[in-house]
Amino acid sequence: DGGITQSPKYLFRKEGQNVTLSCEQNLNHDAMYWYRQDPGQGLRLIYYSQIVNDFQKGDIAEGYSVSREKKESFPLTVTSAQKNPTAFYLCASRSTRRGYTFGSGTRLTVV
Amino acid sequence: KQEVTQIPAALSVPEGENLVLNCSFTDSAIYNLQWFRQDPGKGLTSLLLIQSSQREQTSGRLNASLDKSSGRSTLYIAASQPGDSATYLCAVNPAGGGADGLTFGKGTHLIIQP
Numbered sequence: 001d002g003g004i005t006q007s008p009k010y011l012f013r014k015e016g017q018n019v020t021l022s023c024e025q026n027l028n029h030d031a032m033y034w035y036r037q038d039p040g041q042g043l044r045l046i047y048y049s050q051i052v053n054d055f056q057k058g059d060i061a062e063g064y065s066v067s068r069e070k071k072e073s074f075p076l077t078v079t080s081a082q083k084n085p086t087a088f089y090l091c092a093s094r095s096t097r098r099g100y101t102f103g104s105g106t107r108l109t110v111v
Numbered sequence: 112k113q114e115v116t117q118i119p120a121a122l123s124v125p126e127g128e129n130l131v132l133n134c135s136f137t138d139s140a141i142y143n144l145q146w147f148r149q150d151p152g153k154g155l156t157s158l159l160l161i162q163s164s165q166r167e168q169t170s171g172r173l174n175a176s177l178d179k180s181s182g183r184s185t186l187y188i189a190a191s192q193p194g195d196s197a198t199y200l201c202a203v204n205p206a207g208g209g210a211d212g213l214t215f216g217k218g219t220h221l222i223i224q225p
Contacts, residue, residue, distance in 0.1 A: 006154075031210050033212055033213075040217070041217065042115070042200075042214075042215040042216055042217045042218070043200075043202075043213075043215040045212040045213075048210075048211070048212050050210050056211075058212060088152075090154055090155065092155075094210060098157070098160065099143065099145045099157060099160040099204070100145060100155075100157065100202075100213060101157065102147070102154045102155040102156075102157075103154050104153060104154040105152075105153065105154045107152070
């Protein structure tokens with residue numbers, strides 16, 4: 001079955017460290033997205049990519065970076081510039097007919 | 112800027128009841144609207160997708176309606192079961208092709224009492 005795979009499931013970051021969250025899809029979707037979820041808040045869009053080698057900032061892009069070198073992959077790097085990175089991170093891809101499909105998420109904690 | 116509101120924020124009902132979750136949005140220029148379910152610590156599972164030209168969609172015990180002109184959608188759950196306990200999220204896709212990302216409500220936390 002096609003789907004989205006996020007890894008790792010849990011990630012711990014030390015102060016000043018960059019970490020990269022993986023997102024892979026085998027749905028053949030062009031568009032991919034990263035969202036952040038905090039308790040009591042709705043999901044917020046970090047970055048999105050509508051096609052390989054192109055991406056756009058979402059509502060809360062500061063402190064994050066992405067790349068889209070392959071259609072299947074859209075990794076998210078949380079840099080040391082992100083002052084409050086502890087959150088649940090969700091990756092998604094989009095189909096015109098079926099809407100958005102989400103992965104199972106990565107929980108990032110600063111230690 | 113599009114804003115999505117979900118009411119109620121939390122709901123607890125006995126098993127077997129029919130229930131309605133509400134979603135409202137401020138900008139009626141949408142491409143489509145999607146309802147999701149989220150279990151604790153898990154990702155989002157798509158329940159129903161309603162295109163802007165549609166009035167409702169059904170899947171099993173779930174029925175979602177869309178009134179674009181009034182900026183409202185409802186999710187109807189028939190004959191609720193304890194396994195329906197989860198957070199339900201409403202998300203709208205803006206007009207213009209729908210590829211620029213969803214805007215989410217904060218969700219309704221639903222508990223079905225056995």
